[in-house]
Amino acid sequence: MSKVLLIGAGGVGTVVAHKMAALPEVFSEILIASRTKAKCDAIAERIGSKRVKTARVDADNVPELVKLIRSFGPDIVVNVALPYQDLHIMDACLETGVAYLDTANYEPPEEAKFEYSWQWAYQERYRKAGLTAILGCGFDPGVTSVFTAYAAKHHFDEIHYLDIVDCNAGDHGKPFATNFNPEINIREVTQKGKYWENGKWVYTEPHEIHKPLNYPGIGPKESYVIYHEELESLVKNFPTLKRARFWMTFGQEYLTHLRVIQNIGMAGIEPVMFEGREIVPIQFLKAVLPNPGDLGENYKGWTSIGCRIKGIKDGRGKTYYVYNNCSHEEAYRETGTQAVSYTTGVPAAIGTMMYLKGLWKQPGVFNVEEFDPDPFMEQLNLQGLPWVELHDVDLEL
Numbered sequence: 296m297s298k299v300l301l302i303g304a305g306g307v308g309t310v311v312a313h314k315m316a317a318l319p320e321v322f323s324e325i326l327i328a329s330r331t332k333a334k335c336d337a338i339a340e341r342i343g344s345k346r347v348k349t350a351r352v353d354a355d356n357v358p359e360l361v362k363l364i365r366s367f368g369p370d371i372v373v374n375v376a377l378p379y380q381d382l383h384i385m386d387a388c389l390e391t392g393v394a395y396l397d398t399a400n401y402e403p404p405e406e407a408k409f410e411y412s413w414q415w416a417y418q419e420r421y422r423k424a425g426l427t428a429i430l431g432c433g434f435d436p437g438v439t440s441v442f443t444a445y446a447a448k449h450h451f452d453e454i455h456y457l458d459i460v461d462c463n464a465g466d467h468g469k470p471f472a473t474n475f476n477p478e479i480n481i482r483e484v485t486q487k488g489k490y491w492e493n494g495k496w497v498y499t500e501p502h503e504i505h506k507p508l509n510y511p512g513i514g515p516k517e518s519y520v521i522y523h524e525e526l527e528s529l530v531k532n533f534p535t536l537k538r539a540r541f542w543m544t545f546g547q548e549y550l551t552h553l554r555v556i557q558n559i560g561m562a563g564i565e566p567v568m569f570e571g572r573e574i575v576p577i578q579f580l581k582a583v584l585p586n587p588g589d590l591g592e593n594y595k596g597w598t599s600i601g602c603r604i605k606g607i608k609d610g611r612g613k614t615y616y617v618y619n620n621c622s623h624e625e626a627y628r629e630t631g632t633q634a635v636s637y638t639t640g641v642p643a644a645i646g647t648m649m650y651l652k653g654l655w656k657q658p659g660v661f662n663v664e665e666f667d668p669d670p671f672m673e674q675l676n677l678q679g680l681p682w683v684e685l686h687d688v689d690l691e692l
């Protein structure tokens with residue numbers, strides 16, 4: 296019997312709840328808690344299972360979290376709220392002696408900067424308490440990190456060049472929308488670019504490096520080097536890497552909207568006075584943009600996310616490409632959300648399963664590539680995110 300407290304009731308939370316509810320032999324009770332209880336109730340109603348309950352919680356309030364965790368008694372807390380809540384939820388898990396899992400690293404609300412230092416600083420406290428914290432268990436970070444670990448374990452003696460390639464070739468029919476939380480998404484994609492080369496970080500202007508890459512079943516799409524959080528842990532955990540980059544596709548229409556949003560100050564994170572009260576421009580923008588959770592209904596097309604790796608096997612050079620293609624329409628049919636929420640929520644449910652089965656259970660704070668990738672890879676195929684491997688192909692990079 297296992298109990299999971301799921302915090303966050305957005306697109307990703309919806310998928311995690313659906314997947315967990317469909318696996319009663321692993322997840323016997325699920326409590327969905329979030330700031331707006333009505334959103335938790337709507338998810339529970341759609342699932343329609345007695346094993347799914349709901350509650351209201353402010354995840355920035357540690358005593359409130361502690362009270363909820365003590366009253367429900369979960370085996371693990373799954374955090375799919377926003378990155379701002381990570382440290383508060385980790386604190387509450389430490390105080391109550393419960394394991395922790397998330398999909399995005401901590402980001403301070405007042406500064407658009409995300410890195411693992413804040414969460415890695417919990418290592419000793421989690422280790423001493425005998426508790427597991429699993430960081431970054433979505434698709435990227437998450438599956439891309441496990442793909443890298445799987446490649447290093449089975450196909451290479453040393454990995455040297457890693458290019459994570461993330462393509463969303465879907466069309467939601469709106470002039471501009473973000474595929475997950477707009478505030479977090481816009482903060483991420485408007486940052487300066489950054490990648491790892493020869494033992495140090497190389498910085499670029501936003502979207503400075505770009506080229507068309509071919510995605511399987513999709514074709515060529517203009518792809519841009521941006522900084523993405525898994526690079527930080529992957530270069531630490533795979534020190535043979537000479538270069539590690541992250542590429543994401545953007546359409547021209549999306550980039551034009553983004554440029555206008557930035558130029559007119561709507562991406563700002565500093566509060567401004569408006570009619571006698573303070574508002575944060577990017578938070579106001581979020582309120583008027585389409586809700587990512589509602590994009591699914593008309594979303595057509597595919598996402599394709601994978602790792603293109605070069606390295607050495609048995610003294611010879613080798614290339615390897617492992618990827619998953621996910622259909623927006625199929626994701627919607629199964630869970631009522633689009634593929635970006637789906638590709639994040641399914642791995643979070645699988646990572647939780649890994650913990651509950653005792654396969655990813657060690658005291659301390661871990662990024663997912665530090666665990667055995669094999670049982671996770673096996674579950675991806677079973678839970679709706681099948682992967683494909685290509686050996687010794689032209690990686691275009």
Ligand code: NDP
Nearest residue numbers: 303304305306307330331354376399433434435436475476
């Ligand atoms: P949404 O904005 O749709 O949902 C976030 C949820 O968190 C909402 O239900 C929101 O409540 C709730 N929430 C926010 N603040 C609090 C709080 N203080 N207390 C309790 N609940 C709170 O986001 P998504 O579902 O799109 O994304 C969820 C997470 O997944 C994000 O952290 C995102 O960065 C991450 N992600 C990771 C990816 C990966 O591949 N690793 C890819 C995509 C997303 P309310 O409804 O009241 O606002």
